[in-house]
Amino acid sequence: MKNKSTKTFFASIFSMLLVLVLNADFVVAQNIEVYVSSRAGERLTRKNDAKFSADAKSSASIITVNEKQSFQTIEGFGATFNEAGMICLNSLPAKDRNKVFESLFDSAKGSGFTMMKSPIAACDFASAGPWYSYDETIDDTLMNHFNIERDLGPNGLITFIKTAAKHGKFQIESPMDFAPDWMYYSLNQGEKHVKLQYYPALARYYSRYLKSYLDNGVHIDYLNLFNEANNTWYSNVTYKEIGEMIKNYVSPQLRKDGIDVRIQFGETANRPEAMQKFPPALDDTALQKDIHSLTVHGYDWNQFSTLTDLHNRYPNLPIYQTEVCYAIPNNLPPSGPTKMPVYEFSDGEFWGNMIVNDMKNWVCAWIYWNMILDENGGPWLISTIHGDGDNNKQHPVVIINRSTKKVTYTGLYYYLSHFSRFVRPGAKRIDCTGGSKQLNLVGFQNADNAIVVNVINNGDETRCNINWNGKFFSYDFPAHSITTLKWNN
Template identity: 30%
Template sequence: MKKIIIGLVGFCAFGVQAQKVKWVSTTDSARWQAHPTLQLKKLDGGVNDSLFLIDVSQKAQQITGWGGCFNELGWKALQVLDEKDREAVLKALFDQKEGSKFNICRTPMAASDFALDAYSYDDFPDDYEMKHFSIERDKKTLIPFIKAAMKYSPKLTVWASPWSPPAWMKTNNNYAGGSLKFEPKIFQAYALYQEKYVQEYQKAGVPLVAIHPQNEPIIKSKYPSCQWLNADSMRDYIKNYLGPKFKEDKVPAQIWLGTITNSDTNWFKKILDDKEAAAYISGLGLQYNSLKALTFLRKNYNLPMMETETRCYNGKNTWKEGEDTYGLMYAYLKGGCQAYMYWNMVLDETGKSSWDWSQNSSVVVDTKNKTFSFTPQFYVMKHFSAFVAPGAYLLTPNKANDNAIIFQNPNGSIAVVVANKGTTTKKFSCSIGGKVLSVDLEAKSYNTFLIGK
């Protein structure tokens, strides 16, 4: 039996409260199990360097939050449920007391691959002045979804990225594939298009705080997408068109470089080493396959980073995929990311997009029986999001451990998230200020310990 020991120092501020520990665990057969409150005991021999020591003065990045993406197919699936069950799903994801406490989410700028079909906000060819720009469709799907979430998460903030510009702006005149026409009048029109999107969404009461100019800019696909053939084109768009447009018109939203799907450091350098372009960039948005770029980006650029989309899988929603998601969350958080985003929060039982491919979701709606269920990935996310509040700091230990990750919340409490991916029970011991907590972690389990509150 392997023994894992974690020690925390610099913890005396908690006093008596540090004696109490809340523990929640999840296995495939027993999900979100609240255990009786635990008590710390005296640590024989005291704290020493052989323990996995956590010094609360050794803070890494500050956490901004957790969330997922609003999509039309998710809203459609929710409409199958009766009002009580629909509210139960929204509460499970967004409620700030009992739910997953999502506080920062993504929304597509027009059609994503999980829209009902392809569309943009201006499908009138050569409308360079955006006279026909309209978000009326979103007022019936995406915006009601966002506002339904805000009922349970009043401080929710939203950011957006487009999958495709209007087809007439592209080289193939199609929502799928192709690239933006790299012409000054197209760049200028597209910057206006993205500005009007921010303005109209904010007028509609959506707390839109940032945009990422392009979802997956190097991907070619059969669903709405748009390739930016090289980093130079995106650099020039941000530097000469989007950035100056937002600045001139005082658009109240940030521009992030995202959402990026590769680890090619030269791609980032081309944009971020250009001081004029970099001046307009407030952060970096990285998807699940950009992990290898994190160390380079954290070392060379003083910009916040968020993981913008976890791995999508194929709609089977297996326990193993939950374990893989835990591994990704661990790696991206340890790599310096301040926020972590799920992809589809809700889908029906097929998980299918409008382009006939299936992906995972946090919640699955059974449209035949009009019921819903939570997937393993839902619980993995909740083990972090329900206990690690915005403003928390990731704490740096004295040695690496790929099973445990520790945070200090703004109220001073400590959240310890631990996975036991093995097939046997493992002893977990957590030492705090000369006190110790020792428990057996079930095989194939996720666990969160909240210490001090």
């Protein structure tokens, strides 16, 4: 009996040791997928897998990945549906058009965009006709003449969105530049405030928009009342006024109509503006109950830390970066490009660094402005009374030459794709530190527990050791590149 017990004991110990050894061997032998886009010519190129080892193979600097410390949940990455983009797509043969959609929305073969923007009625790239709203009938407060006919046309936003949805799954946020003109005191500067008597009508306008889209197969996930409000170019409506509209008119109307949408607050022109303009409205805790998240634009170019300030003040409200682009002549960073659009791959490095820095300052979703434009950075809409002038050349994610039919995927496309394809909705940003001055990096853990680290090398080729839970591998990051490292946890 004693011998049998002893044998059983040693057999159990042996089994436990065997499991530990096998698990250790698995971690050491575990493959790391490597994807690279670089000035040398790689474009989301799958490289040879790397493997963990028990110790560092070189004395190079160390990047430490620690998924045990996590931060914000990531909702997605993407760009904007505008009529200008659909006009460009419709200039292509059907086969080429489908290839562009696949390259943007397919998560295996393309970018896999998951967070999109679609403006409410006209904006500066509503290029399929003149300026429009969904109800041009003066004093139609009950929205009896509300219609979305234009959005159902061949270049319309619903057509654009439904075609994209055949290639991937994404959420949509919708802001508005202007309410119908008749709701304002006037469109003169300083008078572009919605009359109080029209607040109920405006609430019905938003509700009808959401329901009309849903009736035509498009669900809008997030509603923003105004775009870049409380400035000179669009509505002069203050954020205090927006807060009152949400709390007392829009939210009650949406509840009454049974509309399923999350209300966002913001669409500021730049990051610092949020801390300057939100508090008078957002410090009202009653309003916060109606708000899902905060939205900012990136036209300050580099004031990322103000988003951490915003997060610290309103920690329960996620932050989305929902618009940024190059535009001549007014929206350019210091030493930015002078011609639009930008064909050089090297330009992607600027955008990649912006995404990383936004992520490291609590951004949960990142949306670029125009997804597709033509070889002239257009076509654009001209309506000076609505702040949309001529010669509005801008830079998109994808350039379609409407004359030659050539499609160009910009540097921005590739850097953005390293995030949208590999960092999926529900991922958590995780602690990822170290490296060297020329590297800018950020780490994530997807909902399936896979670890993803994106590393931007802003200089010459450099080697680093990656340390994950005491296991290491060394990698030479190519000059001026973005590298995605992905492994299972």
